[in-house]
Amino acid sequence: MAITTIEAEGVHEWRARPNCSLNPFARRLLIGGVLFASLLVSGGFLIAGAWLVLPFAGVELAVLYIALRILDRRDQSSETVRLEGSRLSIVSHLPGRDIHHDFNTGWARLSLEADTATGPDPLICIRSHGRCCQVGHLMTPEQRYQFYADLSRRLRS
Amino acid sequence: MNTATHTLDHHDGHGHHPTGLMRWLTTTNHKDIGTMYLTFSLLMFFLGGAMILGVRAELFQPGLQLMKPEFFNQLIGVHALVMIFAALMPAATGFANWMIPLMIGAPDMALPRLNNWGFWLLPPAAMLLTMPFILALFGIGDGAVATGWTLYAPLSVQGGIGVDFAIFSIHILGISSIMGSINIIATILNMRAPGMTLMKMPLFCWGWLVTAVLLIITLPVLAGGVTMLLTDRHFGTHFFNAAGGGDPILFQHLFWFFGHPEVYILLLPVWGLMPHVLSTFTRKPIYGHTAQVWSFIAIGVLGLIVWAHHFLTAGLPVPALLYFMYSTMSISLPLAVLFFCWIATMWRGAMSFETPMLFAVGFIVLFGIAGLTGLVLADVAADAQYHHSYFVVAHFHYALFAGGIMGVMTGVYYWLPKWTGHMYSEKLGKLHFWLTVISFNFTFMPQFFLGLAGMPRRIPDYALQFAEFNAISTVGAFVLGLSQLIFAYNVWRCVKGGEKASDRVWEGTSGLEWELSSPPPHHSWDIQPVIKTS
Numbered sequence: 001m002a003i004t005t006i007e008a009e010g011v012h013e014w015r016a017r018p019n020c021s022l023n024p025f026a027r028r029l030l031i032g033g034v035l036f037a038s039l040l041v042s043g044g045f046l047i048a049g050a051w052l053v054l055p056f057a058g059v060e061l062a063v064l065y066i067a068l069r070i071l072d073r074r075d076q077s078s079e080t081v082r083l084e085g086s087r088l089s090i091v092s093h094l095p096g097r098d099i100h101h102d103f104n105t106g107w108a109r110l111s112l113e114a115d116t117a118t119g120p121d122p123l124i125c126i127r128s129h130g131r132c133c134q135v136g137h138l139m140t141p142e143q144r145y146q147f148y149a150d151l152s153r154r155l156r157s
Numbered sequence: 158m159n160t161a162t163h164t165l166d167h168h169d170g171h172g173h174h175p176t177g178l179m180r181w182l183t184t185t186n187h188k189d190i191g192t193m194y195l196t197f198s199l200l201m202f203f204l205g206g207a208m209i210l211g212v213r214a215e216l217f218q219p220g221l222q223l224m225k226p227e228f229f230n231q232l233i234g235v236h237a238l239v240m241i242f243a244a245l246m247p248a249a250t251g252f253a254n255w256m257i258p259l260m261i262g263a264p265d266m267a268l269p270r271l272n273n274w275g276f277w278l279l280p281p282a283a284m285l286l287t288m289p290f291i292l293a294l295f296g297i298g299d300g301a302v303a304t305g306w307t308l309y310a311p312l313s314v315q316g317g318i319g320v321d322f323a324i325f326s327i328h329i330l331g332i333s334s335i336m337g338s339i340n341i342i343a344t345i346l347n348m349r350a351p352g353m354t355l356m357k358m359p360l361f362c363w364g365w366l367v368t369a370v371l372l373i374i375t376l377p378v379l380a381g382g383v384t385m386l387l388t389d390r391h392f393g394t395h396f397f398n399a400a401g402g403g404d405p406i407l408f409q410h411l412f413w414f415f416g417h418p419e420v421y422i423l424l425l426p427v428w429g430l431m432p433h434v435l436s437t438f439t440r441k442p443i444y445g446h447t448a449q450v451w452s453f454i455a456i457g458v459l460g461l462i463v464w465a466h467h468f469l470t471a472g473l474p475v476p477a478l479l480y481f482m483y484s485t486m487s488i489s490l491p492l493a494v495l496f497f498c499w500i501a502t503m504w505r506g507a508m509s510f511e512t513p514m515l516f517a518v519g520f521i522v523l524f525g526i527a528g529l530t531g532l533v534l535a536d537v538a539a540d541a542q543y544h545h546s547y548f549v550v551a552h553f554h555y556a557l558f559a560g561g562i563m564g565v566m567t568g569v570y571y572w573l574p575k576w577t578g579h580m581y582s583e584k585l586g587k588l589h590f591w592l593t594v595i596s597f598n599f600t601f602m603p604q605f606f607l608g609l610a611g612m613p614r615r616i617p618d619y620a621l622q623f624a625e626f627n628a629i630s631t632v633g634a635f636v637l638g639l640s641q642l643i644f645a646y647n648v649w650r651c652v653k654g655g656e657k658a659s660d661r662v663w664e665g666t667s668g669l670e671w672e673l674s675s676p677p678p679h680h681s682w683d684i685q686p687v688i689k690t691s
Contacts, residue, residue: 026346045411140684143683
């Protein structure tokens with residue numbers, strides 16, 4: 001998981017993305033290559049009379065495709081925290097949900113809170129006026145602690 | 158505006174993880190799942206070994222002494238299936254689970270839950286395979302599959318319920334392997350640490366990547382083949398019944414299209430491991446990393462197009478015989494590149510012979526014999542003489558025991574201190590090595606001579622002229638089997654405690670996995686490592 005920090009005049013932005021060493025083109029190439037090889041083999045056996053190879057190859061390719069789609073969706077995820085003047089905005093693109101929150105830095109409160117759905121290590125909660133936004137889904141525990149310390153320091157200053 | 162990427166040292170994890178039975182049932186941690194695969198593999202190794210000791214006891218002298226021929230055939234068939242699918246493959250998958258994330262700097266496998274399901278399919282599959290033995294004791298059925306692991310039709314069409322159990326077991330094992338393969342492909346391709354290009358990836362991961370692709374391509378063929386067998390047995394189809402317009406040779410094509418790549422599926426992970434071990438104990442960098450990568454790929458591709466050399470005597474047309482002979486022989490080229498690289502890695506190195514290195518050198522020598530005798534069997538004219546003889550049995554045990562199982566033992570001794578945090582007993586390790594190598598050769602070298610003299614395989618009784626070599630082979634097999642208890646004891650002792658292993662364990666190690674503590678934290682790589690480009 002990589003965290004990129006961008007600093008400009010009066011703006012500080014953290015962007016967390018999952019590490020992904022397979023780009024979309026390579027992913028398509030992989031699927032295409034396996035599809036070609038599987039169809040070649042199962043097509044050959046189909047001609048030889050062993051037609052039952054084809055459905056098994058189809059099911060297997062479908063599972064491979066689904067697995068890579070899941071990874072693809074996961075790799076599209078990002079969490080961006082932007083601190084600009086008195087405005088703290090959080091934009092999260094996570095599988096199945098897109099979240100956008102704006103907080104006033106004067107009112108925003110940070111805390112580390114465990115969430116049973118995401119594991120034993122706590123996520124960072126940003127609260128204000130009864131609203132709560134969790135950040136850190138794409139960070140390792142160590143990165144969360146570091147980000148928490150960094151953001152707290154900047155909010156206080 | 159400036160952009161920075163955080164890269165920090167790893168730390169020792171947070172220690173939050175489930176304990177007790179639920180840890181093992183529900184775990185998605187790659188190390189836990191790797192441990193379960195390896196434990197399961199060891200148990201199945203002893204089960205399959207016990208079966209074949211029964212066979213060797215029967216073959217100690219001519220005549221039928223201990224068992225009926227039917228039971229003899231069942232032991233041979235289930236021994237092979239257990240050793241291949243339940244011992245050797247899970248051992249390699251255990252290595253993959255433990256080591257691939259550590260080697261590529263990933264916190265876990267890409268699809269951890271799939272990983273858990275993949276493992277937990279194995280015990281029921283193994284039960285299905287062996288259950289007919291127990292059912293037969295209660296008068297249900299006529300025992301386990303007695304067709305040999307190849308399940309050749311029409312014998313398997315006529316066989317008892319053991320064949321059905323074997324078919325369903327193979328299906329479940331296949332699903333497990335597919336899950337594992339998809340996970341390994343996704344992990345290796347998608348979760349490498351930044352900076353780790355494919356050509357910088359450890360050779361063990363390359364070996365497994367090619368293995369996983371081979372599994373994806375070939376397993377549907379086996380699944381289709383055994384399903385057609387099932388429908389021939391119970392639903393009135395005639396895929397393999399010549400009387401009904403079918404073709405029994407089609408089953409051989411289907412089986413060996415999977416079966417031959419399966420040999421590389423079992424061996425490629427080991428071939429990937431060897432350079433790491435040789436490099437460590439010679440204190441030299443791996444020689445010919447790129448050449449070895451391309452050799453793996455070449456072997457994978459060639460392995461897919463040579464299947465019919467397993468039935469050259471089945472009456473194939475002459476052009477097919479010539480094609481399969483020459484294509485099979487061509488595999489020796491990339492394999493020779495691998496041997497050259499392994500030897501070149503050792504050349505003028507500061508070698509030391511700890512147990513993993515002993516096993517690695519033993520592997521190279523004995524697996525070399527498998528390669529050379531494989532060339533003999535690839536020759537159409539020679540194969541007409543040796544096919545279905547003990548020469549074949551000796552050849553594939555030099556490939557799969559000396560190549561596969563001794564390779565797995567190399568890996569276990571090499572990585573055990575990293576996994577457990579303790580050193581194993583070097584004295585017991587060396588004793589295990591020498592007993593294994595000597596008794597292995599006593600077991601299988603005589604089988605070459607038996608095959609050359611014309612003794613057919615899969616027979617419980619034989620002519621008097623084969624008695625001496627069979628007796629030697631049986632004594633060797635029992636020593637070989639018993640010496641594996643030393644291995645099990647050494648592993649158990651190491652898991653329980655012993656001298657503390659350092660993080661790098663061996664002097665000449667290199668690679669990400671050695672940067673972590675021994676044993677590694679429950680959650681490894683909490684901070685993403687970055688590979689420098691220089």
